[in-house]
Amino acid sequence: MRQSELFIPTLKELGADAQIPSHQLMLRAGLIRQVGAGIFSFLPLGYNVLKKIMEILREEIDAIGGQEFFLPALNPIEIWEETNRVEAMGDVMFHIKNREGLVLAPTHEEIITFHARQHIKSYRDMPQIWYQIQTKFRNEPRPKSGVLRCRQFLMKDAYSLDSSWEGLDEAYNKHYEAYKKIFDRMNLKYFIVGASSGAMGGRLSQEFMVESESGEDTCAVCDECGYSANMEIATSNVEPSGRIEPNQPLEEFPTPNAKTIDDLIVQFDLPEERLAKSVLYIVDSEPVMIFMRGNDELNESKLLSVMKTGNFRPALPEELSKITGANTGSMGPINMKTKIRMIADNRMKDANGLVSGANRDGFHYKNIDFMRDCTIDEYHDLRTINAGEKCPNCSHPLRVVNAIELGHIFKLGTKYSEALGANFLDKDGKEQPIIMGSYGIGVERIMACYLEQHHDNKGIIWMPPLQPFHVHILGLNIKNTQSVSDTCEQLLNDLKKSGFEVLYDDRDDTPGVKFNDADLIGIPVQIIVGKKNVDNGNIELKYRASGERAVIKINEAIDLVRKFYSE
RNA sequence: CGGGGCGUGGCGCAGUCCGGUUAGCGCGCCUGGUUUGGGACCAGGAAGUCGGAGGUUCGAAUCCUCUCGCCCCGACCA
Numbered sequence: 286m287r288q289s290e291l292f293i294p295t296l297k298e299l300g301a302d303a304q305i306p307s308h309q310l311m312l313r314a315g316l317i318r319q320v321g322a323g324i325f326s327f328l329p330l331g332y333n334v335l336k337k338i339m340e341i342l343r344e345e346i347d348a349i350g351g352q353e354f355f356l357p358a359l360n361p362i363e364i365w366e367e368t369n370r371v372e373a374m375g376d377v378m379f380h381i382k383n384r385e386g387l388v389l390a391p392t393h394e395e396i397i398t399f400h401a402r403q404h405i406k407s408y409r410d411m412p413q414i415w416y417q418i419q420t421k422f423r424n425e426p427r428p429k430s431g432v433l434r435c436r437q438f439l440m441k442d443a444y445s446l447d448s449s450w451e452g453l454d455e456a457y458n459k460h461y462e463a464y465k466k467i468f469d470r471m472n473l474k475y476f477i478v479g480a481s482s483g484a485m486g487g488r489l490s491q492e493f494m495v496e497s498e499s500g501e502d503t504c505a506v507c508d509e510c511g512y513s514a515n516m517e518i519a520t521s522n523v524e525p526s527g528r529i530e531p532n533q534p535l536e537e538f539p540t541p542n543a544k545t546i547d548d549l550i551v552q553f554d555l556p557e558e559r560l561a562k563s564v565l566y567i568v569d570s571e572p573v574m575i576f577m578r579g580n581d582e583l584n585e586s587k588l589l590s591v592m593k594t595g596n597f598r599p600a601l602p603e604e605l606s607k608i609t610g611a612n613t614g615s616m617g618p619i620n621m622k623t624k625i626r627m628i629a630d631n632r633m634k635d636a637n638g639l640v641s642g643a644n645r646d647g648f649h650y651k652n653i654d655f656m657r658d659c660t661i662d663e664y665h666d667l668r669t670i671n672a673g674e675k676c677p678n679c680s681h682p683l684r685v686v687n688a689i690e691l692g693h694i695f696k697l698g699t700k701y702s703e704a705l706g707a708n709f710l711d712k713d714g715k716e717q718p719i720i721m722g723s724y725g726i727g728v729e730r731i732m733a734c735y736l737e738q739h740h741d742n743k744g745i746i747w748m749p750p751l752q753p754f755h756v757h758i759l760g761l762n763i764k765n766t767q768s769v770s771d772t773c774e775q776l777l778n779d780l781k782k783s784g785f786e787v788l789y790d791d792r793d794d795t796p797g798v799k800f801n802d803a804d805l806i807g808i809p810v811q812i813i814v815g816k817k818n819v820d821n822g823n824i825e826l827k828y829r830a831s832g833e834r835a836v837i838k839i840n841e842a843i844d845l846v847r848k849f850y851s852e
Numbered sequence: 853c854g855g856g857g858c859g860u861g862g863c864g865c866a867g868u869c870c871g872g873u874u875a876g877c878g879c880g881c882c883u884g885g886u887u888u889g890g891g892a893c894c895a896g897g898a899a900g901u902c903g904g905a906g907g908u909u910c911g912a913a914u915c916c917u918c919u920c921g922c923c924c925c926g927a928c929c930a
Contacts, residue, residue, distance in 0.1 A: 297879065297891065301857095302923055322922065373930065392930070426853080426928055434929085501929080695930095762888045772880045797890040804890090815889055825889090 286754070288790040293330050294318075295802050305499045306433025307736035310745050314805050316732075321429025323436035329647045329733075330806065335439070338471070338731050341416050349459040350441055351414040356396045358420050362388050364395045366422030370705040379422050386787040389422035394701045397444040402707035406467055410709065411719070412456060415781035416443035417726065425802065430499050432729040433689060439728035439791055448709060453696055457489070459726040460694050464493055467726070468691065472748050473734055475691060478504050481517035481586045484680045493692035493726075495589045496735040500687035505670055517586035520666055521674035521683055526558050526636035528576055533638065533652040535619070541647045544614035545579050549649070550638065561633060561641040561653065563616040565600040565608065567593050570609045572600060574844055576618065576629035576641070576661070577668060584669040589664045591628070610644040617641030618659040619650050627660065630667040689734055692726040745807030746830050749850060753790040756780055756846055757808035759799045761815040764790060768819045776812060776824070777844060783843055786849075804829065 293315040300566050302319075303309040310315045316331030319437035327335055330752075343353065345616065347734050362380075365371045365388060372376065379389040388636070390396065397415055403412060418441045421583045445456030468475050470817035473495060480492040491516060494504055505519035506512070507644060543549045546560050564583055573592075577583055588597050611624035618627055619642050633639070637654035655661050673684035711717050732751075739746045747753065758780075760773040780787045788808060790799050796815070803811050814826040818836060824843055827834045837845065 294863095298861070300864060304924075319922090372929070373915060377929075394930085423929085427924095427926095429924080644873095759889095765888080795888055797891090800890045802891085813889080817889080836913090839907075 286786075286788050288788055289792045291330075291788070291803075292328060293806065294328070295805055305433075305737070306740055307431050307433075307499075307733040310736050310740055311431060311733075314745055314807070317432065320534040321436075323423075323425055323434065325432055325435065325729075327667070334732055334747075334751055335728065336707075337726055337751050337753075338696060338771050339439075341467060342418065342726060342728070344462045344800075346416050346441070346443055348410075350412075350748050351416045353561070354397075354415055354417040356390075356393050356417050356419060356438060356568050358390050358422065360388050360390045360396060360558065362386050364399055364705070365507050368395055368398075368600075368701055370395065372482060376426070377423050379424050388732065390419075391421055391423045392419070392725075393419065393442055394444065394697070395705070398418075398701040398719075398721070401446055401530075401702065401721075405446055405707065405709055405719060407709055408711050411446050411448045412452050413446040414443055414456060416441065416448070416724075430732050434501070435729070438730075441726040441728060443724040445722040445724070447722075448717070450713060450720060452474070453698075453720045453722055455698055457694060457724075460722070461491070464692050464694065464724075464726070468493060468731075471731060471751060472736060472739070473691070473731070474738055475734075476504075476513050476688075478509075478513045479518055479721075480693070481513040481590060485550045488653050488696040488698055490693065490695045492581075492690050492709060493694075494688035495691055495704055495737070496686050497689050497734070498687055499737070500689040501690045502690050504688045505672075505683045505685050507676035507679060507681050507683055510676060510679040511594075512676050512678045512683075516582070516669065516685070518590075519670050519683075520677045521670040521680055522556070522680055523674055525631070525633060526639070526779045528636060528639040529559075532654060532657070535653060535658055536651050537643050538648060538651060539650055540615075540649045540793070543649070543832045553640075554642055559638050559640055561617070561636075561639045563609075563618070563642055565605055565606065565616060566597050567600050569594055570732055572604070572623075572625045574609075574616070574621070574625055575625045575667065576627070578630060578632045581630060581632065582669040583667055587665070587667050587687075589665065591663075593713075607653075609642075611642055611646050615642040615644065615646045615648060615651060617644055617653070618661070618783050619653060619787050626662050628663045628665060628667070629655065629661045631664050632668060634664045651681055677723060688731060689737075690727070691730055691734060692724070695722060697721040697723050705777065744805030745803075747807045747809055748830060749809065752809050753786075753803055753806070754787040754808050755850060756810045757795075757806070758787060758788045758789040758812045758814060758852050759803055760789065760791055761813065762791050762795045766816045766819075769814050769816055772819050772824065772839060773814050776814070780846065781844055783847065785846060812842055812846075 295315045296313045299309055315328055316326045319325055338817055378391050381387040419794055420437055421440045422437055425436055428436055447453045475493050478494055480490045480494050503516040505514050509644045543552055546562055549555050550557055560579045566573050579751050608623050613720045619705055635656050639653040640649055640651045643650050673682050676683050699718040707719045708716045709719055758773050758776055760769055760777055763770040777787055777789045806827055809829050811827040818824055822839055823836050824839050825834055825836050
């Protein structure tokens with residue numbers, strides 16, 4: 286392609302809107318332009334890369350038996366009502382205003398299950414892996430970070446249909462391996478974390494993450510043994526409170542000015558590990574008292590999986606005194622006004638010598654024994670881990686990092702097939718719901734993550750296979766130098782004949798402009814054609830990534846390009 | 853939804869506090885010329901109802917009210 290005929294609007298200056306490197310680079314290199322908040326156009330160069338990404342996705346999903354569909358983005362709302370997700374999605378789903386009953390799909394479990402219901406009738410019809418690359422619409426309350434969080438974005442979403450749980454495991458593992466291949470091929474540094482399956486049911490779920498300050502997820506990672514987990518489920522090896530001797534009798538004491546754990550520590554010189562923080566939640570309209578050690582923070586994702594419902598909230602101030610008899614800061618397990626369910630974090634299992642509120646404002650109890658003085662109904666892992674705590678596997682200190690979620694693989698189970706009545710007959714002629722998995726990858730996010738990882742102060746550094754072109758020919762002063770122009774044309778033709786995608790900078794611009802644009806756009810191999818070299822039968826080859834340059838014979842160029850791309 | 857910031861030729865910005873000739877600057881663009889290995893130079897030129905509506909005033913980019921949009925932080929994020 287001749288650059289003089291291609292639309293690649295590079296930018297010398299950037300506004301203050303773009304904050305993260307990938308966003309800045311996409312704008313500067315002429316890959317995208319913004320149309321609205323969370324809405325972007327891909328320009329030819331950017332779309333070129335997007336197509337390469339999608340091609341790799343197709344290759345690898347096809348390789349595990351995936352069959353590509355193209356499902357509608359416009360959906361009848363009835364299907365979504367059948368799974369109760371109109372309500373679950375809430376404002377996230379776009380509703381069409383001038384055509385009642387239509388919505389824009391934020392994901393496609395419903396439509397896939399709809400088709401499965403139509404045609405998958407027997408265990409003989411499975412397994413199936415169905416996938417598509419489609420535009421998703423999500424009304425994000427706050428789009429941000431360029432292409433990372435948008436209201437409209439591309440997703441490769443795959444769904445597996447199986448007649449057995451073993452089949453689901455197999456489909457899941459296939460995707461796990463395919464995802465690794467995909468991200469490896471794209472030269473992305475990523476890690477895989479165990480994740481919460483959320484309120485949407487389902488069993489195992491894992492996320493493919495790219496560490497980044499701009500990431501919206503938080504993960505714990507161990508650099509020693511490779512343990513990594515989303516903070517939603519991350520655990521660490523922390524000391525339990527345990528039991529102390531002697532076990533003193535229960536004793537109430539006044540604490541008029543102590544509202545927080547820190548107040549107690551400061552005012553009464555109490556050790557943090559003997560303090561039991563009480564938090565009252567309303568779960569499905571029932572109050573539940575939760576005890577955390579000291580300043581340990583309750584992790585609501587963990588609470589969700591314990592409670593098996595997302596329908597919970599912290600109790601309101603007026604509910605506190607009504608239920609416990611005290612206000613915040615003075616609640617505890619002893620002498621509660623009403624008898625309610627009480628659970629505690631694992632760390633406090635069977636602990637004694639504890640200090641907690643007396644359910645009377647301005648008073649606490651000391652020497653509380655969870656085994657002697659009250660009944661803790663259950664113990665669960667409920668705490669949010671902190672950076673520096675020991676890895677649960679190898680005790681090396683954990684790092685807590687921000688990360689971008691690139692992909693998510695998910696054992697859905699039968700939630701959608703049951704809701705939509707997608708059943709099949711098993712070997713015994715018994716009707717069973719189809720067992721499903723879902724597997725998503727954010728297409729634009731791949732590009733953004735790649736750019737976050739592969740750039741320098743000059744611009745983008747594309748590496749195969751995502752490069753928008755294989756070779757960038759820079760013709761210097763071609764207007765006045767026939768020999769340069771002729772050499773460029775010859776190289777262009779020869780390279781094209783050899784199957785390379787070539788961008789030829791034939792613009793009437795000064796060398797400086799071309800060099801800077803070329804480094805910004807970041808095509809892996811630059812062939813610089815200038816008069817002095819051409820007069821000696823030479824051209825210059827420059828590799829974008831290493832910055833390495835070599836003056837070579839004109840006729841060596843193709844072999845060297847070929848060599849670069851075969852390595 | 854809460855907090856903060858911004859909106860001025862195509863792009864990036866100044867001017868706004870303290871109202872007052874014809875609204876500036878850089879980049880880009882057009883014409884002509886000179887240049888050509890790291891974002892060239894000279895000369896000439898086109899292009900802005902200052903986000904929108906209403907108001908105050910002799911006079912509004914500037915003050916007031918409302919409104920729309922965009923960015924950032926937080927909340928939210930199957």
